[in-house]
Amino acid sequence: MKDRINESLSALCDGECDELELRRVLNHVSNDPEMRERWNRFNLIGAVMRDESARVNDISHGVMQALDGLPMDDVSGAVAAEQTPVPEQSVSRRQASDWLVSGAVAASVTLAVLFGARVMNEVTTAPSMIMASSSPVQQVAPVTPGSRTEPGMNGATGFDARSGEAVAMSSSSWDDMSTEELRTAQEALQQYVREQDLAPGIAPQAPNQLTPYARVANFGRDSGVKE
Amino acid sequence: MNNSQNAAVQQRTDAGNQMTDQPASDQQLVSRVQKGDRRAFDLLVVKYQHRILALVGRFIADHAEAQDVTQEAFIKAYRALPSFRGDSQFYTWMYRIAVNTAKNHLISRGRKTPTQDIDLDDAAFFADEANMKDVDTPDGLLQRDQLREVVFAAIEELPEELRRAVTLRELEGMSYEEIAEAMNCPIGTVRSRIFRAREAIEKKMRPLLSATA
Numbered sequence: 001m002k003d004r005i006n007e008s009l010s011a012l013c014d015g016e017c018d019e020l021e022l023r024r025v026l027n028h029v030s031n032d033p034e035m036r037e038r039w040n041r042f043n044l045i046g047a048v049m050r051d052e053s054a055r056v057n058d059i060s061h062g063v064m065q066a067l068d069g070l071p072m073d074d075v076s077g078a079v080a081a082e083q084t085p086v087p088e089q090s091v092s093r094r095q096a097s098d099w100l101v102s103g104a105v106a107a108s109v110t111l112a113v114l115f116g117a118r119v120m121n122e123v124t125t126a127p128s129m130i131m132a133s134s135s136p137v138q139q140v141a142p143v144t145p146g147s148r149t150e151p152g153m154n155g156a157t158g159f160d161a162r163s164g165e166a167v168a169m170s171s172s173s174w175d176d177m178s179t180e181e182l183r184t185a186q187e188a189l190q191q192y193v194r195e196q197d198l199a200p201g202i203a204p205q206a207p208n209q210l211t212p213y214a215r216v217a218n219f220g221r222d223s224g225v226k227e
Numbered sequence: 228m229n230n231s232q233n234a235a236v237q238q239r240t241d242a243g244n245q246m247t248d249q250p251a252s253d254q255q256l257v258s259r260v261q262k263g264d265r266r267a268f269d270l271l272v273v274k275y276q277h278r279i280l281a282l283v284g285r286f287i288a289d290h291a292e293a294q295d296v297t298q299e300a301f302i303k304a305y306r307a308l309p310s311f312r313g314d315s316q317f318y319t320w321m322y323r324i325a326v327n328t329a330k331n332h333l334i335s336r337g338r339k340t341p342t343q344d345i346d347l348d349d350a351a352f353f354a355d356e357a358n359m360k361d362v363d364t365p366d367g368l369l370q371r372d373q374l375r376e377v378v379f380a381a382i383e384e385l386p387e388e389l390r391r392a393v394t395l396r397e398l399e400g401m402s403y404e405e406i407a408e409a410m411n412c413p414i415g416t417v418r419s420r421i422f423r424a425r426e427a428i429e430k431k432m433r434p435l436l437s438a439t440a
Contacts, residue, residue, distance in 0.1 A: 010422035015251030016403050026266045040273045041429045047277045048378045049397045060272040063301045
């Protein structure tokens with residue numbers, strides 16, 4: 001019996017066994033480690049005879065261990081990637097594009113900060129609006145039923161995708177300030193802007209230029225009015 | 228072997244020879260893997276690990292690194308097997324995965340890939356000594372030389388009909404049917420002779436392999 005199954009194993013090496021024999025071999029191989037070793041040695045004999053590689057290392061255990069719990073892909077994406085090696089040029093191109101993406105992200109963040117600062121400035125120039133409501137942010141950027149909101153992003157006020165970070169920033173900054181503090185901050189800000197406009201060596205700037213707004217964005221942190 | 232057994236063997240051989248482009252055993256094993264039988268993939272790994280390792284060794288000199296990349300190539304092949312349609316031979320497909328895995332490995336390490344690709348036929352049957360010998364450890368070299376000595380000594384000791392049968396199969400790549408014609412004997416006899424030859428050689432190899440394991 002054992003000879004018969006070993007003969008089937010030998011025939012399998014040569015692709016000369018039928019489906020039934022294959023099933024029998026597979027069943028035996030899974031229960032008999034010696035048979036698996038024999039399969040290895042049978043194939044090694046051929047490799048040595050053809051002078052292909054006489055290495056005795058058996059990496060199959062490592063492979064099968066790595067495959068434990070690893071599913072086969074349903075799509076051909078993995079092999080498609082493998083069948084096209086990444087050329088060196090495309091690596092450098094990818095690095096360049098990564099750099100461009102990083103630059104674009106940095107630029108977007110800067111714009112968002114500037115835009116946020118602008119919104120904040122509008123809030124400071126309309127104190128009556130802020131004081132009239134306990135939730136000034138909602139007054140500045142009301143969340144309309146049609147607008148896309150993402151609950152949980154900004155607590156009870158929500159996150160307006162259209163006004164984006166500006167709303168979120170102003171919300172976190174202004175909610176904690178009292179009316180008196182706001183007024184003080186506003187006066188300090190106006191004084192600061194005037195000083196900057198009149199400072200020697202610096203050209204006077206129109207109120208709507210971006211630089212002062214950028215400073216407003218850091219105002220609370222720099223001045224120590226409200227952290 | 229009586230006539231009915233011979234007929235059964237003939238039937239099996241005919242069925243196996245229907246897929247001339249693909250080694251029948253590979254095709255059978257691949258089908259089993261695609262049906263979710265991982266044991267069949269294990270047999271494919273064991274069968275081709277030496278050849279793939281030697282191939283990867285042409286790209287990656289360090290033996291341990293080459294082993295890791297070979298392992299990675301087999302894992303990728305396993306994951307991608309559902310998409311393997313059998314248009315090419317399993318080894319050809321595996322060859323491409325191994326070469327690309329090795330190249331990508333070199334690129335990811337910032338090393339240059341070989342400017343010339345390795346020919347598939349060459350990769351399948353090349354003598355790897357020139358490329359692997361220099362990077363192998365003295366122990367590895369000794370094992371390989373010892374193994375070769377043992378195998379060829381065992382072949383020399385075989386009875387003529389067994390030696391001829393196994394040589395025609397392993398070196399000439401002839402099918403059982405072709406060997407049967409060449410040796411003027413039934414296919415069942417060829418099958419039995421090749422098995423007995425392998426068994427005798429394997430017995431001689433066993434002490435050496437168990438000592439190195």
